[in-house]
Amino acid sequence: MRVTQSMISNNSLRHIQNSYQKLGKLEEQLITGKKVNRPSDDPVVAMKGMRYRSQVVEVEQFQRNLGEVYNWMDNTEAALDEVNTVMQRIRELTVKASTDSYDASQRNNIASEIKQLRTHLESIANTKVNNKYIFNGTDTSGKPVDLSKIDQSIDITTIDKNNAKDYILFSESGQQLLWDESAEAFKGKDGSSVGIPVTGDFVAKELGAVSVNTESVNIEVSKGINLEVNTKPQGVFSLDLFTDLGKLISALESPDTSGADLTNQIDVIDGHMNKVITETAEIGAKYNRVEMVENRLLSQEIIAKSTMSQNEDIDAEKVIIELTSQEALHRAALAVGARIIQPSLVDFLR
Structure with a gap:
């Protein structure tokens, strides 16, 4: 050639x-x-890189979600600690007042302080984080407690089908019943039903006096794993809590109240304090799990970034x-x- x-x-x-x-x-x-700067350099490496990068982004998003979980739980724990402090003070004042040596003026002074503490409990119940109420389930835009509505006396005989939707009924056991328009009756989650006119030992309150939302606020912290981050208001900030404190104040202001009567109130306060302790312990258990999830995510992040680096760098x-x-x-x-x-x-x- x-x-x-x-x-x-x-x-x-x-x-x-x-x-x-x-x-x-x-x-x-x-x-x-980078080994590959465009897909044409190595289509296989580029395709794997997309998958690995998606995995890293997913883990980083879960870590940001964990930040939101910590925000909810830290604020909830701080609020419950404050509730416990307030309840301890109320108990201490009640123990002092239960002594018959205290005269009417001294008990009135104690009643005035407990009024302020009761109002402070309302403000704790209405704690907001990032403009969201953390003690009202999924209804984060509505106040869980309104003392003005709790203290409002409602005659159940005045409730009819026209205004029933504006009220909620509470049974002696604390069960909540809401108006069901289709059934034209107040119904509870357990299927119990009370029609109009209302009969029986029910307490009627205007809707919004206390939270009726029992839904959980769940945040995804790993693939398919959702953590409940909120504390349901019914466990701590119930109608019974504010009603019992109102009764305690009335007893302190009454000149006919004896020391024995106030001693009985201490047992009621202890019951509410036990509920606060239970909810605090629940938050502690959740916190431990969140820390375990965080450690797992840190390991996943290291592995994912290492794999991505080996593929691309x-x-x-x-x-x-x-x-x-x-x-x-x-x-x-x-x-x-x-x-x-x-x-x-x-x-x-x-």
């Missing part, structure tokens, strides 16, 4: 161009730190060696090409 000067020149130029491309690719890898030392070697080869190719392409017919006619 006849080899012409143009064939040699074209081949030399093609090899030099390929060398430039290799140098450019190595330089790009060294600058970006270059070995800098290896690339530098390849770049140096390719540069030497490129210079040699240029030198050889210059010697081959340079001679022409004119050079031989000198």
